[in-house]
Amino acid sequence: MTAMPPPAVLPARHRPEPSCESAVVVSHAPLSPTIFRLVLRVPRICLAAQAGQFVMISVPEVAGSPIQLPRPMAIHRRRASSGDIEVVYNVHGRGTDALSRARAGDVLLVTGPLGRGFDLSSSAESLLLIGRGIGVCSFMTLVEDATHAGIASTLVLSARSDNRVIGRDDCAELGAKAITVTDVDGSSSVEALDRRLDAEFDDLPPGLIVVCGSTRLAGLAMTLAARWNVPLQVSLEAHMACGLGYCHGCAVPGTADPSREGPLVCSDGPVFQLRSDGHAAA
Ligand SMILES: Cc1cc2nc3c(=O)[nH]c(=O)nc-3n(C[C@H](O)[C@H](O)[C@H](O)COP(=O)(O)OP(=O)(O)OC[C@H]3O[C@@H](n4cnc5c(N)ncnc54)[C@H](O)[C@@H]3O)c2cc1C
Numbered sequence: 001m002t003a004m005p006p007p008a009v010l011p012a013r014h015r016p017e018p019s020c021e022s023a024v025v026v027s028h029a030p031l032s033p034t035i036f037r038l039v040l041r042v043p044r045i046c047l048a049a050q051a052g053q054f055v056m057i058s059v060p061e062v063a064g065s066p067i068q069l070p071r072p073m074a075i076h077r078r079r080a081s082s083g084d085i086e087v088v089y090n091v092h093g094r095g096t097d098a099l100s101r102a103r104a105g106d107v108l109l110v111t112g113p114l115g116r117g118f119d120l121s122s123s124a125e126s127l128l129l130i131g132r133g134i135g136v137c138s139f140m141t142l143v144e145d146a147t148h149a150g151i152a153s154t155l156v157l158s159a160r161s162d163n164r165v166i167g168r169d170d171c172a173e174l175g176a177k178a179i180t181v182t183d184v185d186g187s188s189s190v191e192a193l194d195r196r197l198d199a200e201f202d203d204l205p206p207g208l209i210v211v212c213g214s215t216r217l218a219g220l221a222m223t224l225a226a227r228w229n230v231p232l233q234v235s236l237e238a239h240m241a242c243g244l245g246y247c248h249g250c251a252v253p254g255t256a257d258p259s260r261e262g263p264l265v266c267s268d269g270p271v272f273q274l275r276s277d278g279h280a281a282a
């Protein structure tokens with residue numbers, strides 16, 4: 001497996017002030033036995049959210065037993081007309097299991113938008129977004145912005161099997177090209193994907209590559225970014241207790257000295273840049 005090099009913080013940009021909203025659950029439906037799409041009415045967060053930002057969702061207690069820490073979730077889609085955001089999540093442990101029991105009409109405390117999102121300014125006429133499983137959810141808001149700006153997006157939607165592929169409907173709705181690859185038919189292997197993307201983009205490389213959800217695919221993205229000499233951004237995940245830069249539980253290893261604390265995923269990221277030669281950008 002390719003090791004992920006230390007990421008570098010993107011240049012500072014204006015960020016919206018986060019707010020805390022009592023979010024009504026508009027709808028909540030399974031996409032597969034363990035994956036759910038949760039629609040939350042949070043007008044202030046929805047209107048302020050930049051592509052790639054996330055929210056912290058306070059999870060309802062289970063059988064009188066409170067779940068203390070909120071859980072970080074990417075803002076998968078923004079629906080400005082209704083003030084709704086969509087979150088797509090996989091049931092992982094106790095918190096997401098409790099979240100999966102929320103019903104339409106319930107109220108959850110949601111804080112956001114949080115973190116630094118994607119930087120679209122460096123992109124040219126097209127984007128290549130490479131995502132694995134639930135990682136796809138971190139970048140669909142970037143596709144929204146790209147579509148709005150007339151920038152073409154091609155998404156690799158990688159998953160173990162076809163019924164776990166996330167984002168097909170969203171791509172169709174946003175007019176983005178989806179390349180679905182799975183472990184079942186072998187099309188998700190790095191070698192197969194490298195050949196496919198090389199054939200797709202070698203004549204006209206994308207202006208920006210974005211990757212999320214897989215160290216293996218991050219390695220491929222670095223190879224492609226070096227081959228085509230294009231910038232690369234990665235959206236990272238970490239255990240988060242606060243999501244606000246207070247607890248320092250989400251720090252990644254430092255660039256120069258791995259024993260020193262590096263950037264915080266919640267407030268310096270979750271989106272970082274990677275140099276295409278595999279080192280952190282300056
Ligand atoms: C920015 C971001 C976006 C994400 N987006 C999505 C998404 O769109 N969809 C999705 O399915 N998942 C997403 N995740 C992952 C998701 O947050 C986790 O799967 C979820 O928190 C797991 O919670 P759990 O209680 O089910 O699992 P558990 O593993 O039982 O609990 C994880 C929780 O334990 C706590 N915790 C454990 N270790 C530590 C530690 N060292 N320091 C601090 N707290 C700790 C934290 O509260 C953490 O959230 C995202 C994560 C991040 C950071």
Ligand code: FES
Pocket residue numbers: 239240241242243244245246247248249250251264265266267
């Ligand atoms: S989660 Fe607390 S500092 Fe990042």
